[in-house]
Amino acid sequence: MAESSRETVFTYAAPSLKFGSGASAEIGHDLRAYGVRRVLLVTDPGVEATGHPARIAEQITSATGAEVVVFARARVEPTDASMIEAVEFGRSEGPFDAVVAVGGGSSIDTAKAVNLLVTNPGDLMDYVNAPVGRGQAPEHPLLPLVAVPTTTGTGAESTTICVLDVLALEVKTGISHARLRPTMAVVDPDLTLTQPAMVTASAGMDILCHALESYTARWYADYPAKQAEQRVPYCGSNPISDAWSEKALSMLAGSFRGAVNAARAGDDPAEARTVREQMAMAATFAGLGFGNAGVHIPHACAYPVAGRVRDYRPEGYAVLDGDEAPIVPHGMAVSLTAPEAFRFTFEASPTRHLKAARLLDPQGAVAATEGPDLLPAVVATLMRDIGIPNGLGAVGFGAGDVDGLVEGAWAQQRLLATAPRDVTPEDLAGVIGASLEHW
Template sequence: MDFNYYIPTRILFGPGKLNELANEQLPGKKALVVISGGTSMKANGYLDRVVSLLNTQQVEAVVFDRILPNPIKQHVMEGAAIAREKGCDFVIGLGGGSSIDSAKSIAVMAKNPGDYWDYIGGGTGKGHPVEGGVLPIVAITTTAGTGTEADPWTVITHEERNEKIGFGTPETFPVLSVVDPELMLTVPPELTAYQGFDAFFHAAEGVIANIATPVSDIYALKSIELLNTSLPAAVANGQDLEARTNVALANTLSGFVESTSSCTSEHSLEHALSAYYPKLPHGAGLIMLSQAYFTFFADKAPERLTLMAQAMGKDVNSVEPERQPLLFIEALAELQKKCGVDNLKMSDYGISEEDIPKLAQNAFDTMGFLFTLDRYEMTLDDAISIIRKAYK
């Protein structure tokens, strides 16, 4: 039993918690507020509410509203330039994982020279150390998917090189995060499902990762249990605040998993898909891969899959031991059907079978580190086979 534990983020969790921003000690007096290029933050009044709450503390807000669903390096560099030009002393990510991830990356580049890819360790990144510090980060999440409010990780795509790579340092943990499920009531059913499954796979991969710990297992298995019971309800009725709160808690717990264990190669494979096909929602890509991926590991980490089957309510003692891990695959398929995401097809997003070897190679080239956290040393041929089986 050997692990380290470090999650320094102060988290305000629960319905109505956004209002407490008026009284929280903030890390500066001028914030760059990073939101998506869509309309939801403005149309739902979330941006105005945040700006108003900042004003009660005499904190000025500069809004940067260009972030894409799969965020890109160009916008990181643009946001960092604005933060420097306007003299912003901290960054707020308001919205989903793309906005909060971008805020983290902008916070890095606002204080460090050169190009963002200079600091990325995979693909064509140069892997330079971040020596100039990072602007303090505040995360206000309006979705339940990435857990980025509770971990240091940010995922950005180099749009010219088809490289989608995770990055983080201890300084990219948010100093403050607000998780208010009332802000999630407006997320449409399809996105609720995609985001919820992203959180699910953060937990599930954290369980099968070879660096899982007793602490990460506690977080991960509870997250899986909550999503299994509450995600279908949140998809069916977005106004169900109890279901939204349970899904939000599962998501934050999955962020804790990301800070105490890790994703595995499933995320590497999906990053390759959405690096080449940026209109593919990350959660949708994971859903497509998931049954083939976890079936591959059923005989390689059987006790781990059995734990997850139990968390999803399966009576593992009702079947012979060799079938116990397969009950997790069964429960996963049932959950996807309940959430209406059991018929997703890669071809719907323009992915062709001829692409598969290229995509698998990209996963190794850009996010190869996650393959080292698998409990079995996957080969390129294994990865190709998994994607082929997932392809529909």
């Protein structure tokens, strides 16, 4: 590519951030600046049962005098049907002056969809990314959205993305626009202390893949030059996103296994709080990185894995979801093809892949050669240590499913465009086929 035809600009954006123990008690104070009279609070049944949403609603009313209307039926791993239900509730119960999301990425993404569609005309599929949906941009500004994560992983409090399953197509996709980014992220590590072990492991793998994928994404200056109106939130790896991703990887190296072990053992709350805080910080840092650089092959492959699940039900998720539906949690789905995806992308940027492996394994505990096998070995070892299933085969997929999974991943062109190497369907088949078992 001629030098003059390369991109010379990268973009960076982030919500206002409030981080720390007790931060969720100050949301009412923060909303006062918006003169709110009616607030919609979005959560899910499992989080509602913890009492956090009711407490936050009470504090908002006490600080602002506003009425808080609660929608507590967000679905873990949202579908088009669950989001439409939430949107219909928002439209029928509105108008509102602000939206507050309390929960994991599923609640935050549901709140993003509601916020979009209570302020803009049309239906959900008008805004879902092409080619699955019509990829329409919002016409009007959205309401202030305060995102309060209760899991350590998705980074949804920082991003412009809203993810959902389209049931009829058996595919996971999303809505992507800068206006979806929350106005404020309130990250209170205390809200994550009751997170079950498998939720901690799966959500943590989402942090890991956010950091690794954004760090290994196509460099922003390797894209063709763009006009201002052509720029999208995912602009490729860049100096600012790199700094967030590197720090997230370093923090995961020191806290991830400990956080999962604490959740399994029910350790002393003080000890658990330390590693939970580190995980919450890593999730936020990774979100600030990938929310601008983007993610690529593991996330593209994860969408059909989650969308085509038949009968897998991980421990800890049935209670949170409120039903017995089969589910491959998003972070787990992303991780299942990650080792092979990073083996495939190694040749595009060997130095970055090796540095990422050293950040995750600073003591060199994983025995592998300093080449394309090192990062996959580090990731697979971590997956095994924290109890992530051993590849796609362990969640119910076989060789006969590869073509269907490739078809679903190939539809995620927005993500595949961020990969550091050009990707073909045959490449995806190689990654997915080699991911049926990792060890």
